[in-house]
Amino acid sequence: KAGVTQTPRYLIKTRGQQVTLSCSPISGHRSVSWYQQTPGQGLQFLFEYFSETQRNKGNFPGRFSGRQFSNSRSEMNVSTLELGDSALYLCASRDPVGQSGNEQFFGPGTRLTVL
Amino acid sequence: SQQGEEDPQALSIQEGENATMNCSYKTSINNLQWYRQNSGRGLVHLILIRSNEREKHSGRLRVTLDTSKKSSSLLITASRAADTASYFCATAAGAGSYQLTFGKGTKLSVIP
Numbered sequence: 392k393a394g395v396t397q398t399p400r401y402l403i404k405t406r407g408q409q410v411t412l413s414c415s416p417i418s419g420h421r422s423v424s425w426y427q428q429t430p431g432q433g434l435q436f437l438f439e440y441f442s443e444t445q446r447n448k449g450n451f452p453g454r455f456s457g458r459q460f461s462n463s464r465s466e467m468n469v470s471t472l473e474l475g476d477s478a479l480y481l482c483a484s485r486d487p488v489g490q491s492g493n494e495q496f497f498g499p500g501t502r503l504t505v506l
Numbered sequence: 507s508q509q510g511e512e513d514p515q516a517l518s519i520q521e522g523e524n525a526t527m528n529c530s531y532k533t534s535i536n537n538l539q540w541y542r543q544n545s546g547r548g549l550v551h552l553i554l555i556r557s558n559e560r561e562k563h564s565g566r567l568r569v570t571l572d573t574s575k576k577s578s579s580l581l582i583t584a585s586r587a588a589d590t591a592s593y594f595c596a597t598a599a600g601a602g603s604y605q606l607t608f609g610k611g612t613k614l615s616v617i618p
Contacts, residue, residue: 395548422604428546434594434608447605479546485604493537493598495606497548 395498409470416484423465529595
């Protein structure tokens, strides 16, 4: 099976702009989670989607939002970008009902730079 | 917030030596997992240990869990240069919505 794919891999934006990142989970995986990784804060949970419903949200401002489509693909959006949003954004998928239900498979990430 | 705290923050060893990394956490957990990350890329799942398990092996990896001390250790035996990476522990609190809380990681350098 193909792994988790994320597009784009690199992105440069300026303050005040908005950005949309995309994640395609492993085929059959219905759960998608997003994480932000920065040198200062490390890896932090953004949100999790399962069957098009947001199940949990981390401690991030409302500028961070996401959604999941019927084919399990997910997008996250960040509006009114700030310099501090520069980070590696990682998407992970899992199969909650499968044998490896607790294991999350991560994509390569999208490196966002805000200037 | 960061629940797990890895120790040491950085570790440098010679190829063939063993590497031990420790992780402490604060709240009750359902399971604890270890991940590897190479140079700012995606995370690779290494091993999962459930709260009712004390030790688990996978190839050259050995993980222990002490829930009374809220700590875990990852041992990599006979290390190789390819093991050079950052290693993170992550905890999952509940069996429902699946949110992982990561530590800040240990940066391992294996010198050939």
